[in-house]
Amino acid sequence: MHPGKTDSAAREVRSYLRARHHGMLATISRRLDGYPYGSVVPFVLDHAGNPVILISRLAEHTRNLQADRRTSLLVHEPSDEVQSGARLTLVGDADLLDEDTRLRQRFLRYLPHAEQLLALGDFDFWRIKPVTLRFIAGFGDIRWIPAADYAPPENTLSTEEDEILAHMNRNESDALRDCCLHYHKHSATDVTMIGVDCDGFDVRVPDRRLRFEFSAPAGSAAQVRELVAAMAREARRE
DSSP states (O other), X not given: XXXXXXXXXXXXXXXXXXXXXXXXXXXXXXXXXXXXXXXXXXXXXXXXXXXXXEEETXXXXXXXXXXXXEEEEEEEOOOTTXXXXXXXXXXXXXXXOOOOHHHXXXXXXXXXXXXXXXXXXXXXXXXXXXXXXXXXXXXXXXXXXXXXXXXOOOOSXXXXXXXXXXXXXXXXHHHHHHHHHHHHOOOOSOXXXXXXXXXXXXXXXXXXXXXXXXXXXXXXXHHHHHHHHHHHHHHHTO
């Protein structure tokens, strides 16, 4: 495949996943001698594009992963026309994560209700490292994407995210409100940036979460600020 087409397809897949936060986890059943076992889980992508899930140590899927780390995650939007809509299956290997403060905070910014699960004391974070992905964008638009092609471009945002969020929420709230109105036709006075990655950023407004895509990949905090500023200028031209 042409490099440009590969990059475009990979970004489309990452964007599809970043905009969604639950899916069906398929594990290999230990109890049922290898039959596939499906369950619903929340997830948040880390900065490498890996889904991170939070699951109970008592859950059936956790026991399955402890015995066999091979898994897949199906992500789609519920619809009566489900077979004509977009959906993605990420096939990979799951690993139990050690305590990671940054990752925990990122997960909770996107899924704050998970704080109640963590308070129970028996929930752990697992990371699914992709092996390959199957993306069906619509009827006749079907492709396999290897993990190496899916991986985000090199960037330093995993260590700079907290700094970026603090700056944007403290100093650029007007820019964020302008972007919400221009790109999503959503007027909100209370806007908080909750996450940023090489492809874009997410904000929380009182009744929803909004996703914004950059015009080009960002590799650093400085580039994020430039891209957001350009988006705000475009928003204010109306």
